[in-house]
Amino acid sequence: MPKEIIVPAGSGKPLAPYSPGTKADGVVYVSGTLPFDKNNNVVHLDDPKAQTRHVLEIIKSVIETAGGTMDDVTMNHIFVTDWAHYGAVNEVYAEYFPGDKPARYCVQVGLVKPGALVEIATVAHIGKP
Incomplete structure (x- = not known):
């Protein structure tokens, strides 16, 4: 099955050997996305809402570059450093x-x-493509 690497315009260089997204057989897999600027610096320090919004905007750009929309998302894997941020993350997520x-x-x-x-x-x- 052929795959297509998805890299939105203006993306920074990843920290490790991965692509922002991969599309295969009509499915887009978006790599773990962190609140980084184009130089891999963390943005919106100490603000879980702003970091969540930043992350979701990056994810949205990967999906749209692949030809989809956020309505096409079927699964999210969410990682937080502190349960105290769970409510803030959920508020933006919604x-x-x-x-x-x-x-x-x-x-x-x-x-x-x-x-x-x-x-x-x-x-x-x-x-399907």
Whole structure:
């Protein structure tokens, strides 16, 4: 099965060997997305709402570059550094998924860079190519 690497215009260089997204057989897999600027610096320090919005905007750009919309998202994997941020993350998350909600899970973890409070990886089904 052929795959297509998805890199939205203006994306920074990833921290590790991965692509922002991969599309195969009508499914888009979005890598774990952190609240980074184009130089991999954490943005919106100490603000879980702003970091969540930043992450979801990056995810949205990957999905749209692949030809889909946020309505095509079927699964989100959410990682938070502190359960105290769970409510703030959910508040912003609900703005991006106002209708039928995708499946998801959320776990508390340590993230790759200090200051990052949330990371989200996504799967979207946008149909057959």
